[in-house]
Structure formats: C-alpha cells, structure tokens
Amino acid sequence: MRNMFKSLVLLAILATTLALPAQNIETVKARYDNYKVYRVIPTTKEQIKKLYEIEESGVGISFWRDPTHAGRPADILVPPHLIPQAHNVMNSLGLEYEIIIQDVQKLIDEVHPKTRQASGGMDWNDYHRLDEIYAWLDDLAAQNPDRVSIVIGGSTYEGRDIKGVKYTAGGQNKPIIFMDAGIHAREWISPAVQTYILNQVINSQDPSLRELVDAFDWYFFPVINPDGYEYSHESDRMWRKTRGPGNLFCKGTDANRNWGFQWSSAGASDNPCSETYHGSGPFSETETKTLSDFISTMGNDLVMYISLHSFSQLILFPYGYTDEHLPDYDNMLTVGNRAADALATRYGTQFVCGNIVETLYVASGSNLDWVKGNFNTPLTYVFELRDQGNYGFILPPDQIIPSGEEMVDAMMSLLKDAKTYRRI
Template sequence: MVVLSFVGLFLLVAFGIDVNAYKSYSQHQLWRLNVTTDEQVKGLTDLRRKAYEFNINFWSEDIRINIPVDVSIGPKSIRDLHEYLSLNKINYDVIMKDIGSMIDGQKLLHQFRPSNLIANDFAYDKYHPLDEIHSWIDTMVQTYPSLATSFIVGQSYENRTIKGLKISSNKQVMKRDGTPINKKKAVWWDGGIHSREWISPATNIYIAYSLLSNYGKDATITHFVDQFDYYILPVFNVDGYVYTWTKDRLWRKTRSKTSNPRCFGADPNRNWDYHWCEAGASRDPCDETYCGSKAFSEVETAQVAQFISDHGDTIVHYINFHSYSQYWMSPWGYTTTKPAQFKLQDDGSAVAVQALGAVFGTKYVHGSIATVVYVSSGSSADWTYGKVNITFSYGVELRDTGKYGFLLPEDQIIPSGQETLAGELALLRYIEEHVYEKDF
C-alpha cells in the first residue's frame, strides 16, 4: 500500500528564524529518488505540495516514471523521509551528504581561487553579485562604445534596477546573395529568472563578452553581430538573485509579499499571461511554483514582457536560460500538443545541441518543454511565442545533470559559456536562413 502523506511520519517543528542570518544548509542532504510506478508518482506529487512544511525542497520539478527526482532534505526530516520512501518502495541515492559544506566550500574557493580569465577587471570564471554585474555592463559600454549600450527594463519589487546590455553594429544587413535587408532583426537572451541558477547569468555574461571582444577578429562572430541586434539581460530576477548572495543561496522566486505572511515571492516563470496558472503551476504562495496572485502580478515579469512587446516587431529569437539538466526546449510548455511550427523550432534545437556537444561532448536533450520535462503553464517561452509571435523561442537548461545541480562549481563557467556560444552561433545560422533567406 502506498502512503500518500506524511501523517504519522512527521511532526511539525516550530522554530524561530533570524531573518538577518544567511540560511544554513548544514547537514542538509540531496537525494535522487528512483520512481518506477504511477502510485509512487502520485504519492510524491502529493508530498511535494506540502514539502516546504518539513524543510524538504524538490530540486526537480518533474515527477515521472523512470525520471530521476532530486530532493533536498533538512537534517530533522532525513529519518522520516527515509521511512516514507521505504514504505512506498522508492529507492534513492544520496547525491550530496552535506549541501551546507558544499556551499561553504564554494564560497571559500570564490574568495581565494585566482581567476584564469580576467578582462577589464572582471573575472569571467567566477560568479558575481548583482552590483558587479551591473558595473560590468557599464564597463562593456565604455570599452566597446561602437557596439555596446545599456538599457533599463524597469525597477524590481524592492526597487532595484533591471539592467541589460545591447550589442549592435552599424553595418547594413545583407542576404547571402548581397541583397540589402531593410530591417535588422533582434535576439533576446536572459538569465537568472530563477535566482539560485547562477550559471545562467554567468553564461550570458561570457557569451556577451565573447561577441564584443571577438568582433572584427572572428569572422563568424563578426557576421552575426552585424546580422542581429542583441538584448541581453544577465539577471532577470534581481531581488531574488541578491537574496541568494545575502540570505539564502537556494532561493528561487521573486521577493514580493503574498497573501501568506510566512511566504514570499512567486515563480517568475509561471507568471506570464499565456495559459497562466493551469497545469504545472501552484496557487499556494508557499510553493516553489506559485504562479502569483494573477498573471503579471510580479513587476519584474510585467516589465520584461512590456519591453519585449515594445520590440516585438524586430525580435525573432528568445532564450530563457536556466539550470540544470542539459535540455534545449521549445514551446509548448502548457500542453504536450505540439505547435504548428514545432518542427521548425525543434530542428533549430537539434542544430544547437549538435554544435554544443561537439565542443566538449556535453549531451543535451531537445524537444518541447512539456514533453522533455513537464507541463508548466505561464512560462516565458510560451508567452513570447504565443503572444508576441517570436517563432524561435526557447527555454534552455544548462549544466549539469545533477551532480552539483544549482551549485555548479565555478570551474564549469567557461566551458559552459564556450559550448553554449557554439550552440547559439549554429542556431543563429539556422535562424538567419529562415528569417532573412526564406519565408516561414
């Protein structure tokens, strides 16, 4: 018999929290659960809805048969979760025995490890807090004045600036046959929509720097900087990202107030006004996938959406970078039904994945969001495609596949940037052929 709740297994523990302290993950463990039956899926799905009450966090949003499910557990819940899994015949492996020591060790490495790639006083092989990233944007504008400008999307809930970098050359866009094109198309890439996914801002930053520093030196990069304008938002969820540096390394959501005074923020990738809060999203303010009180309730998603809409006549390619799992995905997320242009989109994913994998052998899976991972409504990629008609809209889950998860070490930043750049250049070639050379 499958046990579907923690009744009888857990006692709720009331404890005080120092709101000014950095959250400790000492003795927290990361387990990988091996799900083999529909009953186990149902039981874990029921558990997931209230897991936060027991200091349990599902790092994996997808719960399906034969798909690994990564779960972090506070020390007081380890024994009870083991008993629950044993009763339900769910096998598991311990991936990290002490998440806290992993976080602390990475902090020390960040402070004392010398950088191997510094330019303009910025270390590209290290993670950076928000103020350093915004200063980097200013430095790029100063260093490459003919190519780089900054742009402001708006202000966050906590009144932080949502700031991006635009890359654009003044060259006339030409078709391959030499025919001039009147209107240059644009690309949008963003990272850090989920604040704990530090590799996504770092990868965006590396790619942006590669485009700027290699313009006029590398023929392929020069070509694509001439062919497209680039709007790059390294950190989307600025409040949440600052919170991961100052209070809780594994915080995911925004930082807005909710109807529950104990719980803050919404999932900014469930808050978009396209099939908002249907399957794959929660109405519980304490849940990690809380969709918000309404579509675009979060000022960050509303302002990014407005900015993209204002430039929707030029933007033809969108990527929302995440971690982790190594997936390159296209719409739809809200349903497993494929859109009419799925083959066109997925063929682009295949091109990107092949080029990415050729660099270091990193394996990515591609397909639609709902079929590759899970059904998730109200996502950015669905909205950009469904509402703004950005055909080449994608959600990309970067490294790794679970060994480190959201705590990807800094020595993987440069490799992630190099292989993702290779994938993007191949995808841009594919998009160029369809946007400038063909009707679609």
C-alpha cells in the same frame, strides 16, 4: 494630554522592540547543514503523484529536479529532521534511492568559501554580484559607444533596475535576438554564461562568429530577477523566487509562472509558500510586468528568444502549459537538436532537446510561452545548463568558462538557423 503623551511613548518603545528582532533575523543567513539530496528514479505515475503530494504539503521537502516521467531521475532536497520519514516514505512507495549530496552546506562552503563582495572587475573564474555585473555592462557601453548601449528593461519589487544592453553592428531593420538569464535566483550559472556569451558577441575577433553575430541586433539581460539574485548571495543560497510580498510567512513569486499567457492553467501553485507560486494574478510581479512591457516594444521583430536556466542539460521549447504540439514543432526540434550536437562537440556535454511538457513538466505562465504565444517568435528556447545533479545549483565556478564555451558553440548553430528568418 499627559496620558496621551505616555501612550505615545509606550507605543514608540513597543514599536522599536517589535522591529528589532525582525531586523536581526534578516541578517541571519540560511544554512543547509546535513541537508541531503536524494536521487530516485520513479517507475510509475503513482509514485510521481505521491512525491508531488509530499512536496506540495509544505513539510519542507523540495525538488531540485522534479519527478517528471517514469524512468527519469528526480533529485530531492531533504532537511535532516525529515530524513527518517523520507526513508520510510520511499520504502513504502517502493522507490530505490541514492544520496548524491551528503551535506548541502558542506558543498556550499567548499564551492563558495566566502560571500563574494562586489569588488569591481569582471571575469569568468567566479560568480559575480549584481553590482559587478551592472558595472561591467556600463563599461561595455562606455568602451563601445557606437555598438553597445545600456537599456533598462524594467524594475523590481525592491526598486532595482533590470539592466541590460543592446548590441548592434549598425544597419537598419535587422532581426532581433533577445536573451535573458537569472529569472530563478539560485541558478547562478545562467547569468555567468550569459555574460560570457555577451563578451564573445562584443569582443571576439573570430571572422565566422562576427559574420553571424553582426547579422542581428541583440538584447542581453543577464539578471532579470535582481532582488532574488542578491538575496541568494546575501541570505539564502537556495532562493529561487522574486522577493515580492507573498504572505505573512512566505515571500516571493516564481517569476517564471507569473507571465500573462495561460496564467495558472496548470503546473503552477496558488500557495505562496510553494517554489512554483504563480503570484496573485498574471503579471502581479513588478519584474514580469515591466519586462513584458519592454519586450512588447520589439516583440514582432524577434527571430529568436533564449532563456538560460539550470540545471539538467536540456534544450526546451514551447508550450509548457499544454502537451499539444505547435505547428512548428518539428522545426523547433530539428533546430534544437542541431544546437545540442554543436554544444557536445567541444567537451562531449550531452543536452537533450524536446518540448517543455514532454521533456520536463507542465508549467504555465513562463516567459517562453508568453513570447511564443504573443509574437509567434520562430526560435524560442530555454537552456537548462550544467550539470546533471552532481553539484546541481551549486555548480563550481571552474565550470563557468567551459559552460560558456560550449554554449557559444550552440549559439553559433542557432544563429545559422536564425539567419533564414527575416523580420516580419
């Protein structure tokens, strides 16, 4: 009995000592001192293949912008200890390069001088924490009870809600527009621009905007990967995935490779340490499972689904899993190009429109493919917002308002086209 007691005490001490370092480690913030972002323009398929091999090997080199097509720039994040090897590899592949960000940590510190604490109050002069965004959604619903209601679209691995709002100006059977943002945690401009659009949808007095906006019912979900978003504020500015279990060393799943349509067919990784890890099965993640269930309740009534990402200034439409064109390819391209023209009018910002495979890369398990594949939603687009790599994911907050303004211009163009569709 006494021995057993002793063993229990020892076990308890051991458990405490083992647990302590883990807790301390969690509070250490990832740093990117002397990490550099290189820009290369591959000219051959062989160079592209080699670059992917290096990234997939897991040595620690990752893409900010994938090497997708010959002649298109790719941006590559290189940690300081791998810089000599990276130079050797690029030289041996015959790749010319330039360094577009000299020190990623320095840029982070300049753009975000301190970790923002949730303090309440909403504006578009800075990026906001999840609690601030959610509190603002609550305020919108409280101040506009006849038009705005809170909707919970799902939940997360760590137990947070995926909170959004429904907006309606009243009336029956209006076609539905669904907007999501923040599926990739580090793409902070995407929740910021979505809340900017939402604010215009609710508060703008512009009669032409009101007429277009009020012809639809809307769902807005500004942060559909809340665990990852908070982690990117608290612990690792460059975090992209969810915070799901992964394996012993690597947590998280790419929530935009986990949807149950052509899951894992191409352009997604089965390695939990990869940035594009597709999860252990279709809808293995709490976020994608619960949100897809919610979207299914209205799927057939959607006329438009818009997903906001960053960066590289693209307007993309399905499919991502195959290069085969959908029957409505020409229409999606025409409507998307009109939106790009509208977007460019205010500040001259150029967005390129095309289908996912031709314009970006093969990617299966995205929410856009799932929506299109299941409900054949007429207008389904991903917007890859500003910029084209000068700041990349670390876009300064003074670009939130201009990004929001030009995106509202693009939305107005899309709404004119969406009006030609009725609920099925």
